[in-house]
Amino acid sequence: MRRASVILLLAAALLGGCAQATPTPMLTEPETAAPSVIEQQAAPEPTAEHALAGRITVAGSTTVQPLAEKLAAAFRAANPEVEIVIQGGGSSVGVKSAAQGIVDIGTASREVKDSEKAEYPDLVIHRIAVDGVAIIVHPDVPLDSITTEQVQAVFAGEIANWRELGGPDQPITVVAREEGSGTRDFFQEHFMKDKEIVARAILQPSNGALRTAVSTTPNSIGFLSFGYLDDSVKALAVDGVQPTEANVYAGTYTAWRYLNMLTRGEPAGLARAWLEFILSDDGQQIVTAQGYLAVKR
Template sequence: MLATVVGCQPTPTAAPAETPTTSAPNPEPTSAGTGLSGQITEAGSTTVQPLAEKLAEAFSAQHPEVEITVQGGGSSVGVKSAAEGTVDVGAASREIKDSEMQEFPDLVVHTIARDGIAIVAHPDVAVDGLTKDEVKDIFAGEITNWSEVGGPDKPIVVVSREEGSGTRAAFEEMVMGKEGPPIVDTAILQPSNGAVRTTVATTPDSIGFLSFGYLDESVKALAIDGVEPTEANAASGDYPIVRPLNLLTKGEPSGVVKAWLDFILGDEGQQIVADEGYIPVK
């Protein structure tokens, strides 16, 4: 999905792109209206995308001559595009890998929020919670029937994100383990959090994982190790699956890009983060 925010106008959308193609310089502010004008391009994580769109809309409402284009593509796209300068800002919903920082030493990471990853099941699944080890075994294909975790005698349908997804990378690191087993190759792979939610909501006996920001009543969010997946539990550290949401720039930001990042990390931007169901960092 690509969204362009110009002033207070409605946000137009277009079909998702696998890789961003827009190339724009890091523009300097100019003297017009509020004193800021220019264009910002942002691409990457589909978890960060809807939050970035809200933040862009609020910023452009205050600075009508600033145009911000927000595009998806996945966290790996966000890292590469920011590092290569094909967009002004990249987005990644995971920790940046050591190998990426070595490959792209000019990359600067700006953590704007934290986000829980919820384990969700089809609403009719008669299981309300799992241990973290049970989740690992399900996604590894070691547990294949709901009866093995206190549910009915029904085969478990595993739904996962695709390779390159920041949500998947964070899930693999925190649940499967860095040296742990891979996600079972029979899993249904989906390209976004929204697609995972839709698939789990419409596929009986299924289980998946997605960002807290995508939780709604169409899926059942499961407690993990007895802890409900709530923003409060994630913020307190009680909920065990939490990751950072990062924006990325090639070098320290300047001009209108810096102004937007300052807005995001300021009081108003962090309130939007909270309002959208994520955990503020300030």
Template sequence: MNRSSSFRKSGFTGLLLVGLVVLAAALCCGCIGNQDQTPAEVQTIAVTGSTTVLPVAQLAADEYMRTHSSADIQVSGGGSSVGVQAVGEGTADIGMASRDLKSAETEKYPSLVKHTVAIDGIAVIVNPANAVSSLSLDQIKGIYNGTITNWNQVGGASQEIVVVGRDSASGTREFFYEFVMKKEDFVPTQIEKNSNGAVKQTVQHTPGAIGYVGLGYLDGTVKAVSVGTDGTVVEATLENVRAGTYPIARELYMFTTGEPTGLAKDYIDFILSPDGQAIVEEEGFVRVN
């Protein structure tokens, strides 16, 4: 092989080696560039508790996550007592409740901080076929303590009253027990359900039934009766709750252990923002600001 041929071959080999080095460097730089573009680490929080607060919490979570790709907000129900216990024990970041803390809960979880996110009315509902359109607070109490057992005792047809309420974990039940029942026992035959939706469905399919649900759960499948107090009968409407004239109303809460930080704070702040409070109103509750 002559010197010229050898030079060409060695020159070609050199160029090939240089090309491989350049390619490797480019690929390496590309890898580094891809690492720089790795999505932000996903932050996850758990929100659990009241089925009354649940629709607002879920819709707010969906809307927040739509514009914050690194947020993972997991929302579930179970009742106010479940929510308070979960956040108190540290198995959830936010506990939802449709009642204030009980004294025993305050003692057990002294670091819980309350955030009022909405105001709700509790509607007393009957089957749409029921002719009764209004009840006084005393009549409602009489039905739920077993003193009144037939609809003809309150102006309706002769039909046995089927009493439907919530289970012991419910904040709605707790408020109803304190405000309407004045802490008198419920009738032993009361059918207990674990959610607003379950109460509504039972009343919808049971002609003689009566139940109570958060105002946001009202639709054409059940009828809300007007509630009388001090001689005045008031319809169960959002406007009357806002005006303060509807008697069976309460605040809705989210609890955190200490002041919230990070995603939990941002999420609660969003619910209290104009966009979040618009969701509150769309779900049939009264905004707090």
């Protein structure tokens, strides 16, 4: 097999951002239910007579993009005649691009909004992973846990000094995602409710950029996809519950969302083959290896 070579085109915001909507079927409410591990099947191996070849185009969520790249590389390793072109742009770009047939597959780190479902009735949602969202701080912040109410107050600017949370007498630097980010929209709906993120927040264009900003900015706080957590930042327990995969599955850590791939109508050909691989045993092992959680089909 020839070595995989996924072509990555990093789009600079194709059409716009993304917005969060209430999760749909399969689970009831994220606050009270937990995702289930899928019963996985191995993806079929292509035969010489039926070798896959061609091009798949993908665009959308920057949260899903690195995971999609890993899944594409693994798929290409077994199917070297397949080219997978992956772009970012945001969840709303993923929804619109897939629905309008601009790309074969769109990606979104949020649920499809009711308005989008009405506008694009042929859109089909494929859940590929579950992703938690953690509250993170600079490693030197002497805090290990925070309540949902405190998160809301800090990001709304109502609490502006760590002293008010039992920490040192230092101002809190709020770091957040940009407007249109699916991760921001999820954070807004889950934590902030009807309050807005403070205007003085330092905005970042991606999970990776936000992690770097928090890890290098003393006294800072932010929110981050589970798939981006590492030792450069400290993840806080929320309401006494650690942000772990086990606690998401147990239903005790409630800040999680689905990662989705989207197609216009039921997928066929290469798109279908790749989606089947993603939801296979091998594909879901890649999902979990990247720090995300497997889904239930």
